[in-house]
Amino acid sequence: GQNIDQPTEMTATEGAIVQINCTYQTSGFNGLFWYQQHAGEAPTFLSYNVLDGLEEKGRFSSFLSRSKGYSYLLLKELQMKDSASYLCAVRALGDYKLSFGAGTTVTVRA
Amino acid sequence: DSGVTQTPKHLITATGQRVTLRCSPRSGDLSVYWYQQSLDQGLQFLIQYYNGEERAKGNILERFSAQQFPDLHSELNLSSLELGDSALYFCASSVGTSGVGTDTQYFGPGTRLTVL
Numbered sequence: 001g002q003n004i005d006q007p008t009e010m011t012a013t014e015g016a017i018v019q020i021n022c023t024y025q026t027s028g029f030n031g032l033f034w035y036q037q038h039a040g041e042a043p044t045f046l047s048y049n050v051l052d053g054l055e056e057k058g059r060f061s062s063f064l065s066r067s068k069g070y071s072y073l074l075l076k077e078l079q080m081k082d083s084a085s086y087l088c089a090v091r092a093l094g095d096y097k098l099s100f101g102a103g104t105t106v107t108v109r110a
Numbered sequence: 111d112s113g114v115t116q117t118p119k120h121l122i123t124a125t126g127q128r129v130t131l132r133c134s135p136r137s138g139d140l141s142v143y144w145y146q147q148s149l150d151q152g153l154q155f156l157i158q159y160y161n162g163e164e165r166a167k168g169n170i171l172e173r174f175s176a177q178q179f180p181d182l183h184s185e186l187n188l189s190s191l192e193l194g195d196s197a198l199y200f201c202a203s204s205v206g207t208s209g210v211g212t213d214t215q216y217f218g219p220g221t222r223l224t225v226l
Contacts, residue, residue, distance in 0.1 A: 033214070042112065042200060042217040043153070050212075087153065096166050096206075097143060098215060100153040 004101035006088050011107045012078055020073045020086050020104045028093030034062050034073045035087040037103065043087055046073070075106070083108045113137065114203050114218035122224045128189040131221045133201030135182055141165070141206025142184040143215060144176055148197040159184055160206045191225045198222050 003025040012018040024032070031050045035043035047055055049064035049071060061074040075082055085105050089098040113136035123129055135142050144156040155168035159178035170176075173191075178184040188195060202215040 031212070035217075040198075040222075042114075042219050044112070045214050045216060048212050048214060089153075096141065096158055096160075096213075097155040097168060099155070102152045 004088055004090055004099060006086075006101040006104045008102070009105045009107070011109060014078055014080060014108055014110050016078050018075045018078060018106060020075070020088075020106070022071045022073070022088035022101060024069050024071070024088070024090045024101075026069075026090055026092050026099075028095075029066055029090070030093045030095065031091045032062075032064055032071050033089040033091070033098060034060075034071075035089060037085045037087055039085070046086075078108045080108050080110070082106060112216040112218065114201060114216055116199075116201050116218035116221050118221060119219065120222050120224075122226065123191060124226055125191055125193060127191050127225075128187065129191065129223065131186040131188070131199055131201075131223075133184045133186070133203075133218055135184070135201075135203030136216055139203035139205055139216075140182065141204045141213075142178055142182070143202040143204070144170075144184070144186050145200045145202065145217075146197050147200060147220075148194075151197075153200070156186070188223070193225050196223055196225045 006022045034046040037043040047062035059076045085103040087103045088101040115134045140161045143158045156170040158166040176186045198220045200220045201218045204215045
């Protein structure tokens, strides 16, 4: 199976930048996903990485290093509405399901 | 709005009872996934169906079963309910290509199950 680790909580100030790290171990790799989840709501898709490097999407960017089993999600120009849980999920080669980390709760303070 | 619908939104029932959760995937998606999210466990994969056939199974209890119908909607049946089954149950759907490419999963709003 996959072993996925991410920090439990992070706090940052409105307008600042926060980087959420995710490390994983998997037998065969076929993609890493980041989802945002507000309390009691559905996870919503943020980004997908399968090749090494940085993917940028507006205020959010995601980076992947397959050799290191490492990814990060970068949130820029933080807004209060960005307060949520951010879930790192890995898909193994030949697999369909996603294995999720426990999530990182980000709190944005004024 | 992801395009995935789930009913009911909330369900309160007693131990030992049986419930059915329903999910309709996004238009064009052939694959449906069921996940359980409890406070101490995070999102756990239960089972996946693709075009009516079971494709993958996770840590799904024997008391739980699912199916996908010809119109591609899916139902998750939970029986002999226990207090520990209280959780958010999410359905997700994807195009369901052979595990390559993005094949992003889009999640429904979930069903909150409370077992008393």
